[in-house]
Amino acid sequence: MTAGYNWQRGQIVFGVEGDVSYANIHGSALEVPFVPPCGNEGCTADVDWYGTGRVRVGYAFENFLPYLTGGFAVGKVKGTADLGACGFTPTCGYDETRWGWAAGAGLEWALNQQLSFKAEYMHVDLGTPEFNTPSSVPSTDNIDFDTVRVGINYHF
Template identity: 35%
Template sequence: MMGKFIIAPALFLSGISGVQAADVVVQEPVPKYNWSGLYVGAEAGYAWGKSTYDEPDFSTAYNMYYDPKGGFGGIYFGYNWQFENNLVLGGEADFYGGDIKGRSDYYIDHVPIGVGEVWGDAKLRWAGSVRARLGYAVDRFLPYVAGGVAFGQLKFGHMDTSANWEDGWDRSETHTGWTIGGGLEYAFTENLIGRLEYRYTDFGKRTIPLDYEKDLPTTHVSLKTNDVRLGIAYKF
């Protein structure tokens, strides 16, 4: 009789344990996001910069300070390689254009002359870059830095309407320089990746020889820009 009282609770407890064991669900670990692969994207942003025009052939300083700014849009594409230590290396190229432009008075010895009558303007018609990227993957987040070669075409000119007649000229020159920046990417899905990026670009200084047909002096033109951009890409 005593044996029955001992066996019954044991069976009851055993049954409870069996039910609890059956309720335990073994969950597979969620794999981390892998950043390796080819991607193509579209971007939009806002840029502001410094662009200086000067005529070094003369002892007197003749200058304009265009300082273009404005919005732009473009495309980018690249490839990432993710390593076991979560480092991500990549290469990327981009191309963009927009309404990045500015206007300047004409300065002699750093004093503006003919304000409203003698002036110049400039516009960054298009630009692009080829960059290397280095990032550290935190699952679906990827903070990164990037840098490389930059190039762009700047159209600039000068206009004089002070004598009741218009006398002006403009030129387009392609600049080559360098760019550096950084940003943060986030993988919304396995294929859709968004980004926020800041970039500084020095397009360099172009020396443009004397143009005898237009009676223009040798000029130096430089351009440096800062920009903030948003992008969305598809990873294959």
């Protein structure tokens, strides 16, 4: 789901957008040679949902609007590390809401005053998690991903 507001001054369009998306993103990492905490069996990361709050700026060519966008990102992430990083305890991992950033570009085409179609690429980076170990070993990998989205916007 996305909501936003745009202002147009001449051909320059400024806007703010917010969105929330269900995600079923799974990733894993294995560091070779061994680099804690993801050395022997590896680490996993899952993103359950994410959202962004962004500004955008574009240049209107009649009913086409190419634009750039960027701002903050937030998401629910969880993951595990191998036993070597966990001090040989089976509960090493993280389960948290992480904050980061998002940036991308897109193209919007207005069908009429009320409807537009949009295609957008965005890179989302939710940072580097810390595993819940006694020494709080940081991961060596960021939780980041790329998305391509298409949508229909209704303009009030």
